[in-house]
Amino acid sequence: MVFLEIENLHKTFGSNTALHRFDMKIERGEFVTFLGPSGCGKTTVLRMIAGFESPTRGTIRLDGRDVTHLRTRQRKVGMVFQSYALFPNMTVAANIGFGLRVAGRPDAEIRKRVDEMLALIKLPDLGDRYPWQMSGGQQQRVALARALAGKPQVLLLDEPLSALDAKIRISLRQDIRMLQRELGITSIFVTHDQEEALSISDRIVVMNEGRVEQVGTPSEIYNYPRTRFVASFVGTLNILTGHVVDPSTGRMAVEGQELITTQTLAPDDAGRKRMLALRPEAIVLEAPAPGRNTLAATVEDVSFLGAVVRIRARVQEAVISLDIFNDPNRSLPERGQPVALGFSHENLLVLEEGA
Template sequence: MAFLQLTNIQKSFGPVQVVHNFDMGIDKGEFVSFLGPSGCGKTTILRMIAGFETPSGGTIFIDGKDQGALKPNQRNIGMVFQAYALFPNMNVHDNVAFGLKVAGDSKPEIDKRVKQMLGLIKLEHLADRFPYQLSGGQQQRVALARALAVKPQVLLLDEPLSALDAKIRVSLREEIRQIQQQLGITTVFVTHDQEEALSISDRIVVMNAGRADQIGTPFEIYNTPATRFVASFVGTLNIIEGKVADPAIGAVTIGGQQISLSEPITGAKGGDSISLALRPEAGSIAEGARGDTALPGKVVSRSFLGSVIRTKLRVGEDIISFDMFNDPGMIPPVAGESVTLRFAAKDLLVIRE
């Protein structure tokens, strides 16, 4: 059994079932992110692990112990919320010390542990300040230190960075990952930000309408999406509609042009409609570009995005986006220009529903 084991977890609010038969094992020291849009069930699962919600069915075990009969304060869990939830009448030291005082630790033990935690988040010099005297990023660091001070078995993070500006968010997520690895604590992180999930997770759970559409490493989730939803939700992706020409050899027709996939198409017959996925960075129109597949088309538009230029190409009825590096020495194509997009057949993925 995994360190954190969720088996057949279900949750209903009245007649509405918001989590359907969820199963997952999380290893000790693993960092797992639940990724998905609002209302997909990710926070509900987190709250059931914490004990704030009672599952309608299924079991939750931590280190082999059933958590079903335990109240939130009886579970050895640390939790950080989106709203920092610091006590406004307590300074930084006392906020971090709160859980230790409730646990009945002695003052010397508390002071020692608080000093360790403030050192960990690099805020020792702000121990006497109150929350209103701190920035948002500093408040969230204090909330993290408070959650970790009690030495929890599992750390739960409920969209802790969503209230921060972009630059602080990037910096703090890197700090969270570094601290998590340093302590080796099992961590569950809930977010709707795909970049956050991809950058700091060991594994990602992509949630859709109360179900896990895919569980895998960031590399697997991004490069081999299992469903149309995962393909469209994670990263920028072209969804291209085609027709199966010959499934045995992986031949498909796109915009009246026949190309071959890298593998046969199982479960399909000639004439069937098929959805294909292609990442924008997989294609190139550069002269001499490598790729065993070519699709001629006409440029529709281009967008300057800083380090890359995203160009939209019409191929038949499809609009395909591709990215090219911003090279000052190269003139990008203009609308109406005919170009040929080249890419490797292996980069064109069949999307299953």
């Protein structure tokens, strides 16, 4: 069931177009992440959902109600910011209960709700502290509790972890996901960090220059990118140039060597140049085998990265990276050594035109 519907959303700032026709349907209880580089429009969409910005055109519906031009306080949304945005002169408890107090809720109700929120974020004994007496991770938990205290219909999170160090980021993103599942609240998370997006999302919206490049589950986005931007932005990727030999059988030519893809090619693709994508972890060093793609290559470099060894191999003008697990009982190829790169037909992805 569609809970939040965004239709034909468009935003301009003067002569600059920040968002081009954004369409999205989000289910009740779904965790959706907007992923993309700085300036791609993801925060602009979030701010329009929150009511901080008005769209140039388009419609936003929340639970069947048109909220496009309603004020923020009329939308029942909770917002968590990158900068925490806590009041330094208020205690943790006062910060959490601030929105309820502004809404005129009774003191007893506020105290009860604040206690519930403190327990929810696992800080039950820190209500009397001030923000400056807490770590960054604890402050962001308080900001999360404040956003949830008013029981919003939608929780919006604008890069809430970017100011934290790596270990705290990982721990807090897991906590956010656990709380979201426990409460069943519809949530939208904005980030430029692909690992964050892949690890916690039900679906990911990849954005670039104000446009949606692809929408899908983390597995779909990573394993089956449709455009060159998505393929290169999410994970490490090899981009190859191929020529279509036979569209009906998926036969391609890369640097004079024939490969096969299982993707559907148009009949008029014969002889045309297409961009191909291949993940490093999909490639293995193996002898040519029936039913598998093989590229003859020469090793250029071997990098030991701990659990993973990254090998760079040259196929004429193309350089291909492949990742293999570290095995102390297996010898690694040397620079200049000829090798065969093997991978399945399914792992050779043909990117969309113009990608």
